[in-house]
Each structure stands twice: as structure tokens, then as C-alpha cells.
Amino acid sequence: MKIENLGDLRILIHTARCGSLTAAAGQLGLTPAAASAALKRLENQLGTRLFERSTRAMRLTTQGQTLLDYAARAFELVAEGEAQVAADRADLVGTLRIAAPSDLARTTLLPWLDAFVDQHPAIEIALTIGDRTLDVVRDEVDVAIRYGTLVDSRLVARPLMTARPVVAAAPSYLERHGTPLTPQDLAHHNCLAYDRAGKPHRVWRFQRDGAWTEVRVTGNRRVDDASIARQWAVAGAGILLKSPLEQRQDMERGALVRLLPEWQSESYPLHAVMPSGRFIPARVRAVVDYLAERFSQAEQAGSGV
Template structure:
């Protein structure tokens, strides 16, 4: 099977005409016709229904087209990656970061990357709201939780769970909750996303989800503020173990109700499309994976 025949097949499908595809590829109609017949013979499948005026994909041709497009795109990205690898890493990368993680540990990690690659330029967008890649002109974003949009390209950076915790000072005054229903008697610190307050917290025990509606007197649309309130003894917080790693290790926050498992808060590096997966993004992915793994070491032991 020849690569040129696959390219021809896609162009004919897009043009709906053998002649039009031949013109675009700068080959004769006879060469195009021979290439298409060669591909059909190789596959032992009729890809087009031919008439005197046009070509129309068969059902088999429709199915094969999606695979063919994907294969050609992968080859293009592979060539792009090799080309990038041969050149010095540089240029502008626009990246969206969540507020707490961005300020407190990802920012110095990006400084490390820029020190290694002085031609690299960063434009940071710090927000806990979901990123609008096209409106905000974002190349890549870090997000907690599995992206719901299947059109995005997502790389898992780190596995993490939400942890329920409070400061020692808060617990001295209010005591530790012994059950999920006890949380109804505690001041819970809320995070607000897109004008919705997350006041229903979900936990797991024996693979069964258990939800509890909680209340409190403090709400913010910045996740870092909720963490700072918790450290200051203002209430109970329910956040990613990745965000709270330093606080849990230092004892500034104490894990609660450890007989339950918190909700998933896995961290993902997300791109709006495959064309954005450059060598720089791949390098960033590996850089973040290694550092996140170091950060989370030992946190699970603290929670048990």
C-alpha cells in the first residue's frame, strides 16, 4: 500500500471528483485513476460508486475514510514532532492553570522549564473556570477531573483524590466528625464554579457512592482561598490531595473520615485538538508528570 494512494483517496473523497483531486495533487487524471484502483485492489474493497459525472463513497469507503484521515494526521504530527526535536524549544505557549495549583506549585515548575529553555515564552491564564480555548487563545490547559468534551485531547498527568480535612485549631474547638452526617454540624468551606456552589460532597465506601449536603458561611470562586480559610481554622475543606500535599505533610491540615475515599481529582493536560500536540507540549507533559509524582508521594499514607 502506497502513502500517495491514501492521500489521493482522501482528496478524492473531499473533492467528490477524480479530476479535482488530480488537479490539487498536480498529477494526471490517469495517474489518479490508477492509484485509486490500486488501493481498492489492495483492500479488496470498492471505495467509490462511480458515475459519468461524480464519485460517491460506498459504506465501506465512509468507514475507511475516518481511519485514513487519522493515520495521515498521525504521520503529519510525527513529522512535526521530529522537526521540533531537531530545533531548539522556543516560542510562545499560552497555558491555563487552576488558581491554587497554578500559584503554589506549578508556577515554580514552569520557571524551571523556562530556565532550561531561554527561548520559551509563557502566557499564563489563572482561573478555576473552564477554559474557552478559542476565545482566550489558549494552547493547553491543566484541569482537575476527566474532561467531558471528547473533542479535546487529554493527557493524564497525575492520579489524585479529594481529601476532607481541617486545621488542628478548628478541630480543637469543634471536634472531629465521626460520620458523613456529622458534617452537617460543621462549617464547610465552599468552592463556587460558574456561579454554582458545590455544597453536595460525594464519598465512596466499598465502591458505593454516598453523598451529603453540607452548609457553611464562606464561599469563593477561587479554590486557593478555600484552602487558606481551612488553614486559618475557619472550617472544613474538601479538595484535591495534589493541592493539599504540602499542608497534609506539614500537619497544617488533618485528614478526616479516612474510612471513606474521596472523589477523583485526577489532573489532566488538555489541548483543543491534535494539531496543538507539539514537541513543546509533550515535553511539558513529561515535566509535569515527573514533578506531580514527586509531590504526591507519601500523601496516601497520611490519609490512612
């Protein structure tokens, strides 16, 4: 084994997170000189540079990033093992760091995660919500609930459901502006846009009887948080294209009305994304299995179609 002191890996991890050797040393209770010596020792043992150093910050090299990914997961597994031994029971323990889209979290995931914690009281949830796509490795996320197609080959994704967004608007909007009867009618309405992958979703595609049509919509509101777009729709500000699972409660209480029911939009897969297929802690596997079951039930009930 080339690495003689596993404690040196902790300095690597903290330096990468802090972006500064001095800050990392402070967190670990070391002097900057001792931390610097540990990193140099690690680089000498491996025969490669782990950081590109500058006067302002330290940036991981490709080799450093690879080692960081494995080292972080290794320490997590050790911590989980310690927690399991200390707990002296078979129940799940530890912190689950979950990232999820804003509206899906608020409308759907919160009660499900509450129920999961009730079943496993030794579990702690650290939830990050937002529609910005996180780097699950860099941002230290155990599992990210993510719409769209997986493009990063380093990650492992488990399908949760396939959603077909539906068009909806508030009764107050329809009273003022009329009800669109075809996708082309949407071009003459105020359509609300929220960002997908950092870009506004302004081209809406629909199919009926196997034939596809698309319409470029416009509107006076755009947001990078999909839950705000839904709130605008409920307030009567415009027309929304969104997963029926996230609109279910508003439709059930009559705050939103589904439009164009004879047309289907493009399917939009939902995945649970994890940073590695090799070292997945038991608590992560358990919550992914649990969410997969809940989403399957929702899809069978028609909430995702």
C-alpha cells in the same frame, strides 16, 4: 487553493479577537476600507459568510469559527518554525500559554514551570490562573490544566493524574468545634465551598468498604477561587474537601489536619487539555510530557490519593 492571499487570514484573526473591523485594521496598520475589502474577498473566494455584521460588533459564523481555528494554528506553526530557524539550535523556543486552576498553580505548578524554563531558557511562560473554565480555542491557550471529565469533542486531553480529595481542617477549628468522625457529622459543621463548573460544590460523597454515602454540607463561606477556600481553612474558618496535592504543604507544617482517613472521596481526574491533536507545537508537547512525569511522581508518592 481558494484563498489567494494568506494575509487576508490575518485580518480574519484580528477581527475575531477584537470584535471590530476598525480595531483590527488599526492593529495591522490598515485602513478600515482595506480591511473590509480583504474580508469580502476572503468570503467571495470561499463562497460563505465568515462574520455576522451588526452596528455594534462582528460575530463569527460557524464557518468563520472553523476557519479561524485552523488559521490561528497555521500561523502559530509558521512562527514556531521561524523561531526555530532563527535560534539555530534544537532547544525549544516560543511562548507557552498555560491556563491552570488557582490553587494548583500556586501550590504545585509554579516551581515545576520554573524548573522547565530553567531547562529551556528560550521558552517564555504566559500563565493564566483561575477556576473559571476557559475556552482553549477562543482564549488562545496552548494547554489548560483542568480537573474533571472532558466533554468537548474538539479538544484533546492527556490524563495527568487522578486525585481523591481529602477532608481537612485547621487545629484551631477542631479545638472550637470538635472533630467529625463520620461523613454525616460534616452536616453539623461549617464546610467551605468553592465553585466547580460555576456551581458551589456542596454535596460530598464518600465510600468505605465499597459502600457509598453522601452528605449535603453547609457553611457561611463560598468562593470561586479554590486557593481562597484553602486559606480560609488554614485560618480556622471551616472544613475543606480538596486535593491532597494542594494541601500537602499545609498538612506537612501542621496548619491543616486530615479528617476521616478511613473514608475515600470520589476520584477527580486531572487533564492537560489542548485545542487540537493535529498541530501540537514541540514546546507544547514537551511541557505536557514534563508535567505528566511530575504528576505521575506525585501520584506515586501518595500526594494525589
